[in-house]
Amino acid sequence: MIFAKVVGTVISTQKDENLNGKKLLLCKEVDHKGKPLSTYHVAVDAVQAGEGCFVLLSYGSSARMTESTKNAPIDAVIMAIIDDLQITHSTQGRK
Amino acid sequence: MIFAKVVGTVISTQKDENLNGKKLLLCKEVDHKGKPLSTYHVAVDAVQAGEGCFVLLSYGSSARMTESTKNAPIDAVIMAIIDDLQITHSTQGRK
Amino acid sequence: MIFAKVVGTVISTQKDENLNGKKLLLCKEVDHKGKPLSTYHVAVDAVQAGEGCFVLLSYGSSARMTESTKNAPIDAVIMAIIDDLQITHSTQGRK
Amino acid sequence: MIFAKVVGTVISTQKDENLNGKKLLLCKEVDHKGKPLSTYHVAVDAVQAGEGCFVLLSYGSSARMTESTKNAPIDAVIMAIIDDLQITHSTQGRK
Amino acid sequence: MIFAKVVGTVISTQKDENLNGKKLLLCKEVDHKGKPLSTYHVAVDAVQAGEGCFVLLSYGSSARMTESTKNAPIDAVIMAIIDDLQITHSTQGRK
Numbered sequence: 001m002i003f004a005k006v007v008g009t010v011i012s013t014q015k016d017e018n019l020n021g022k023k024l025l026l027c028k029e030v031d032h033k034g035k036p037l038s039t040y041h042v043a044v045d046a047v048q049a050g051e052g053c054f055v056l057l058s059y060g061s062s063a064r065m066t067e068s069t070k071n072a073p074i075d076a077v078i079m080a081i082i083d084d085l086q087i088t089h090s091t092q093g094r095k
Numbered sequence: 096m097i098f099a100k101v102v103g104t105v106i107s108t109q110k111d112e113n114l115n116g117k118k119l120l121l122c123k124e125v126d127h128k129g130k131p132l133s134t135y136h137v138a139v140d141a142v143q144a145g146e147g148c149f150v151l152l153s154y155g156s157s158a159r160m161t162e163s164t165k166n167a168p169i170d171a172v173i174m175a176i177i178d179d180l181q182i183t184h185s186t187q188g189r190k
Numbered sequence: 191m192i193f194a195k196v197v198g199t200v201i202s203t204q205k206d207e208n209l210n211g212k213k214l215l216l217c218k219e220v221d222h223k224g225k226p227l228s229t230y231h232v233a234v235d236a237v238q239a240g241e242g243c244f245v246l247l248s249y250g251s252s253a254r255m256t257e258s259t260k261n262a263p264i265d266a267v268i269m270a271i272i273d274d275l276q277i278t279h280s281t282q283g284r285k
Numbered sequence: 286m287i288f289a290k291v292v293g294t295v296i297s298t299q300k301d302e303n304l305n306g307k308k309l310l311l312c313k314e315v316d317h318k319g320k321p322l323s324t325y326h327v328a329v330d331a332v333q334a335g336e337g338c339f340v341l342l343s344y345g346s347s348a349r350m351t352e353s354t355k356n357a358p359i360d361a362v363i364m365a366i367i368d369d370l371q372i373t374h375s376t377q378g379r380k
Numbered sequence: 381m382i383f384a385k386v387v388g389t390v391i392s393t394q395k396d397e398n399l400n401g402k403k404l405l406l407c408k409e410v411d412h413k414g415k416p417l418s419t420y421h422v423a424v425d426a427v428q429a430g431e432g433c434f435v436l437l438s439y440g441s442s443a444r445m446t447e448s449t450k451n452a453p454i455d456a457v458i459m460a461i462i463d464d465l466q467i468t469h470s471t472q473g474r475k
Contacts, residue, residue, distance in 0.1 A: 061157065113255065286421070347444065
């Protein structure tokens, strides 16, 4: 899963019928500290993520494993809102 | 899902039988503002996207989740035409 | 799907039994105009693509959706030979 | 599969119900010698990996093939803790 | 599929039970001529590939399509040992 911040909404009228009622959110990828990276993703919201939220995105077939996304032609889902990260080990050097 | 603009059509006579009747569109990846990026994708059209349209592409097994693409050996589908993007949160800085 | 040109054949005797009788082709990725890029791919041929052909490759689980590739441990298939590309929209600028 | 080192924990209260009881670990990608690379991944732990562990991550639908991750909307799993690597062949030059 | 050379073995005691009895090999990606590239992959061996072998790796769900890898949480498999490559077409210029 990757980190992202919800920054907007995608409006679409003409879309596959399995997308009806699903919220397509514009997400900006961020690093684990919340610092913005350059990539944007569009993901379906499965956890009522408000805009500005720091979230986790899951990709591929796994994106269809939530109640609201099953059978939909979507490849990214917001499946968790992040409360906090606890970094307990040095991120430098060998094991 | 990623953003793209439909820029052309791919013509193929000799193809897998599950592709018969499907429209293969040439799409140029764009950023969330519609600015062209360098990558091209070929995707099947599931939403009657006209050429020039600003669309969303879904990748992988998810591309087979529309009525018109199920069981086809294709890994990208146009599943929504974008009307508008509402950016409601700063895309800079932390949460 | 991505564009490629068939440039050779991969010979393998010791392989998974589901690969028996399948043709493994060496493909060089090209851009939409047929200009060679630097990446090579090995893909199973599902459309009798001759060497030198300008083809489309489909990746991932979708590569197993042809009659000749189902159940095989392969992640790329040639599923169409390209006759022509019709570019009908400017590939520059916004929608 | 790729190499990673477990460096922290992701805390999330509001998440998809299939994630309940699963441990989301922050992993830093490392090379085969354990040297840190720049990418971070979030993966579900399927093998009781302690923090600081040198582990293997599996991606995509394969991440759902463990007892603890089946049916969950997750795209990365820690499926092995690495004890050792035995490099028995030169990593330089042709076969 | 991509080209790789088997260069070592990954030893793991604490791992998902579906990995028992499977050989995890360290593979260095190579180009089609066997020249080493910089990326390493860990893949399960499905074809008794000896170390030093020039092999093909298949990724994603396709990696689970061999007898020895079905249902395992692995995303890469060695599914063929390469005997030879026959390059029969120029890899330069257009079709």
